[in-house]
Amino acid sequence: MEVSPGIFLLEVPIPNNSLGHLNAYLIEGKDGWLMIDTGWFTAESFSVLQTKLKEIGLSVTDVVTIIITHVHPDHFGLAGKIKQLSPRAELLMHSWESDMLESRYVKFSDLSDKISAMLHKHGVPSQDRNVLGSASMPALEYVTITFPDRILYGGEIISTGIFDLEIIWTPGHSPGHICLYEPQNKLLFSGDHILPHITPNISYHVQSGDNPLGDYLYSLHKLENLSVSQVLPAHEQIFIGLNERIKQITEHHDNRKTEILNVIGTKPHNAWEIASQLTWSVPGRTWEQFPPYQQRSAVMETISHMEYLRWGGKVQRIINNDGTISYQLIRT
């Protein structure tokens, strides 16, 4: 689908995932095309990508620049494959994302041990810990590992010779997440930072930094004064009304905050206890019936809220005698 002359949206399926597809964007350049995000590495995703390129008269070898909004498998997975087939293609990503590649996709056992230890501290029962610690491992098979040719920090203008794209650092969903802004058509390529319906998952993680939700809300409000005619997200569909959507997401987090403060009540709780009492949008399933991956991301999301509340002076963190962490309301 042509978004505007020289800018195309390619829907790449991501099988076995509730998001259904990833939106890769292709932007015309003087000496080849720039691609934002790729889809993950499965035969089906790659063959659809090739077919869609063909429909607009291109092939993988026409891609000379790949920019990854963040290194989650659905965005980054096919980058290695494209680079194998199009050797002149340069891969660009934010410094924070590049730093995580080895621990996520090469020497990953160390990271899953650290995640298990972190989950333990936050009250995850021991029988669930190892399962939950390695719950994102299946995603590894969806990635062909490759490393960036150029590192981004935010603020760069990447020019294709036809379009200029400004790199905007938007940490939160991932510490090195970036959005891209195209000023001629006022387009914002928003990655997973802002989606039209789904609220992106903001998880506390051993690599997230100490206040990922604070980072996220900061980078959400950073975009408020940008003149944007259309938002081009990495999932779901293109939409208009950026500020309205920013407002809705902010409200969602405010409501969550209220819900959490009610759950904590007067006694200290750990994140596992809090998470199990919150409402989650998994229809027809109780907390006990959640698959490990969902329990894990629910706990990590809860911790990100707790740390946000802690830095905001609403709760305090208690380190118990056994080393586990609880949170308690600060009475004002």
Ligand SMILES: [Zn+2]
């Ligand atoms: Zn995604």
